[in-house]
Amino acid sequence: MILPLERDELLSRWEGWRDFAEAPALEQPERLSVKQIEELSEDARVVYDYHRERYHANFLVKTPQVVRLNGRLWDLLDANQQGPSRVKGAAVIDSPPGLGKTTAVDAFGRAFHQRQILRHGRDFDDGQTLHIPVCRVAFSGNTTTRALNESILNFYNHPSADASRSRYLRNRNLAALAAESVRRHGTRLIIVDDVHFLKIHTDEGVALANELKWLANEYPATFLFTGVNMSSTGLLSESKTDKKLAMSQIARRWTRLTLPPFAHPVGEHRKTWMTLLGAIDSRLVLANARPHMLREQADYLYERSTGMIGSLFKLITLGAVHAMRDGTEELTRAVLDEIDIDVAAEDAREAVAMELEEKKLAAAKRSKPRSVA
């Protein structure tokens, strides 16, 4: 039995991005009973498990945080349709790791790509020039102005991306070439993932802040950044000193958006957490899964994940593979207890459990009728 291995193309090249943006969402595999699974031939079982694994690892849920973020992003993009001479806003999504920044910007970029193609078609100039509505680049290590321009050129497969290695091209030329690619292909959204590597207190950092300001003016596109702890990089702080003028201007023009973790599931916040677990309950393809399987373990799941969506999904996807392999076909407490997730969540677990207990006690006290108290 040979299954095609999905070799997902790199999202940092336009071909990979286009495949991602235009691929239909994965279909939920049929939920078979334990008996039906046992009756599958060996080959059919391999196929079935493969599709379940892939589905569990990829389905997305619309959390209230993501819905709110999307609303703000559409507002920004639609308001930025003005002519090139006007200063455009940019947004930065600023949250700790594992809160779904990359997932959210990619999903938004995908929706934006589809809408732009629907509105303006697949190509321009009688089919000579491709329409590439979104450019997406990601950083690792130190962000420099040169690295930013190179990544943008790389995304478009621009021949100068390679030439730039030999330093024939000065940075200003690179920037101009990158801007030209953005213009020519009708790109309106540039996603820059993980900009927190900015060292804003250094000369290079100040240069980059100036560069970003220049790009935002020069490019007919809106920048969408993600980063961790952006306020402490200094990029978003107001300042009157000369050296920091660029940063102040950035603080005025960039909208800071966040993706907060889920609050302790107590009182008014309980419903949000339960809705999230309900959404996941309905997506899991496990033979013994009961409709309220996760909701019944709401407090336990909060303690384990500490309200972070990344940790929650890690626990659930790892739990699901485990339950498929050992035949439990259900996310029982015993299965979930077997799973180790990220260190941060494991370390915070005890403290979060205590907080949750305290909040529940406080809520119970508040809700007691006065006459009893």
Ligand SMILES: Nc1ncnc2c1ncn2[C@@H]1O[C@H](COP(=O)(O)OP(=O)(O)O)[C@@H](O)[C@H]1O
């Ligand atoms: N809306 C969502 N629906 C489903 N899973 C999500 C969602 N948001 C985040 N995740 C899960 O959490 C993990 C971490 O999210 P990611 O976007 O990489 O976070 P960040 O970029 O903030 O570090 C993802 O790999 C994914 O499994």
Ligand SMILES: [Mg+2]
């Ligand atoms: Mg990320």
